[in-house]
Amino acid sequence: AVIFGVMADKDWKAMLTRLVPLAKRLVLAPVNSSRTLPIADQLALCRQSFPRVHVTACESLSHALQATATEELVVVTGSVYLVGEAIERLHLSAVPTADEKGLNEWTVSSAASTTH
Numbered sequence: 001a002v003i004f005g006v007m008a009d010k011d012w013k014a015m016l017t018r019l020v021p022l023a024k025r026l027v028l029a030p031v032n033s034s035r036t037l038p039i040a041d042q043l044a045l046c047r048q049s050f051p052r053v054h055v056t057a058c059e060s061l062s063h064a065l066q067a068t069a070t071e072e073l074v075v076v077t078g079s080v081y082l083v084g085e086a087i088e089r090l091h092l093s094a095v096p097t098a099d100e101k102g103l104n105e106w107t108v109s110s111a112a113s114t115t116h
Contacts, residue, residue, distance in 0.1 A: 002019055025054045028043060
């Protein structure tokens with residue numbers, strides 16, 4: 001199964017056009033952001049363009065993960081924000097959430113301290 005969610009300002013039609021034919025099942029989930037693309041927009045395109053793919057709309061990533069819990073393989077893709085939320089929810093991150101911001105604040109001194 002593929003869990004997909006994207007921001008409204010991205011080229012989501014091109015993303016879905018490439019992804020959907022590769023999936024047996026597509027689960028649409030909103031990104032936890034005011035910029036998320038409404039699921040109804042995605043659902044309409046998928047049902048019209050890919051009638052053979054089973055498409056499910058979920059109200060949240062949590063519901064999408066629950067809906068795919070018995071799947072052998074699940075790919076979460078679309079927005080990097082959705083992927084990040086999935087990593088947190090699935091406890092796959094080695095970095096505690098509170099310290100994640102530090103990963104984006106790279107400096108020469110921080111790089112030097114990690115090489116010694």
